[in-house]
Amino acid sequence: MDRFVGLSVFVAAVDKGSLAAAARAHGITPAMAGKHVAAIEAELGVRLLQRTTRKLHLTDIGLDYYRRGNLILEALEEADRLASQQQDQPHGTLRVSAPTTFGALHLGQPVAEYTRRYPNVSVEMSLEDRYVDLIEEGFDMAIRIGALPDSSLISRRLGESRMAACAAPSYLDRHGRPRDPADLRRYDRLAFSKAMSGGDWSFTDRKGKTFTVSGPTRLKADNVQMLLAAALDGGGIVYGPTFVLGEHIASGALEQVLPDYKTESLGIHALYPSSRMLGTKVRCFIDILEEKLGRAAL
Numbered sequence: 001m002d003r004f005v006g007l008s009v010f011v012a013a014v015d016k017g018s019l020a021a022a023a024r025a026h027g028i029t030p031a032m033a034g035k036h037v038a039a040i041e042a043e044l045g046v047r048l049l050q051r052t053t054r055k056l057h058l059t060d061i062g063l064d065y066y067r068r069g070n071l072i073l074e075a076l077e078e079a080d081r082l083a084s085q086q087q088d089q090p091h092g093t094l095r096v097s098a099p100t101t102f103g104a105l106h107l108g109q110p111v112a113e114y115t116r117r118y119p120n121v122s123v124e125m126s127l128e129d130r131y132v133d134l135i136e137e138g139f140d141m142a143i144r145i146g147a148l149p150d151s152s153l154i155s156r157r158l159g160e161s162r163m164a165a166c167a168a169p170s171y172l173d174r175h176g177r178p179r180d181p182a183d184l185r186r187y188d189r190l191a192f193s194k195a196m197s198g199g200d201w202s203f204t205d206r207k208g209k210t211f212t213v214s215g216p217t218r219l220k221a222d223n224v225q226m227l228l229a230a231a232l233d234g235g236g237i238v239y240g241p242t243f244v245l246g247e248h249i250a251s252g253a254l255e256q257v258l259p260d261y262k263t264e265s266l267g268i269h270a271l272y273p274s275s276r277m278l279g280t281k282v283r284c285f286i287d288i289l290e291e292k293l294g295r296a297a298l
Contacts, residue, residue: 090281188218188236203261
């Protein structure tokens with residue numbers, strides 16, 4: 001069998017989640033798609049996929065082969081694109097998943113610019129604080145913030161934000177200003193419940209030593225904007241990303257505490273299934289995100 005076609009079928013099966021879907025994409029029968037993958041496995045003498053009646057699962061060797069195979073297919077598609085110099089205008093519907101607060105505060109302008117530049121495309125934006133399965137749930141791409149779990153998704157860094165601890169000046173006037181991270185335990189702490197470390201707050205001193213503040217919190221919520229409102233009203237010290245708190249610190253409505261300590265840097269990334277599947281509508285939107293978010297003070 002044609003080795004290149006076999007590789008293309010294998011990668012499509014992983015991307016789409018089944019041999020049947022890969023077969024439809026290539027205009028062949030599911031049985032033929034299975035033969036293509038089996039032929040590769042037979043030639044290599046290894047198992048790439050564990051097949052069940054419901055889903056395909058990559059073996060460790062299969063994951064490495066998928067990633068390397070993707071690079072080969074991406075390189076060929078890029079060569080074809082450059083040779084033909086064909087740049088289609090985006091069209092259709094772009095489905096994007098993004099974190100609730102970040103999307104509400106920072107994605108409206110890029111989306112407006114995107115639809116203004118490309119009138120033949122529409123956008124469906126889903127804002128929720130969970131990791132969606134892009135392929136199973138039908139999303140073209142996602143925006144994710146912070147550490148990225150290991151996966152077959154391709155990421156492109158759009159910018160970064162930082163964590164910050166701050167409170168209303170009136171609250172600090174009443175309770176005093178903390179001198180070190182351990183001192184924070186005697187204050188009313190306002191924490192984001194869906195953070196990976198929950199109520200744990202991290203600070204690093206100038207010598208590189210990191211301190212973690214844990215323990216009870218006065219308020220825990222799954223929405224940073226709600227915590228922001230509580231902090232602005234003098235409810236305590238909030239620990240959250242500067243893409244939410246930064247403008248309020250700059251205006252003086254909130255005062256940063258422990259400013260001599262470093263806090264965690266949060267990478268802001270666009271994720272999509274693979275560069276090979278990166279359609280024009282996704283590529284153009286990511287370009288606008290890089291343009292807008294790269295200049296923004298997040």
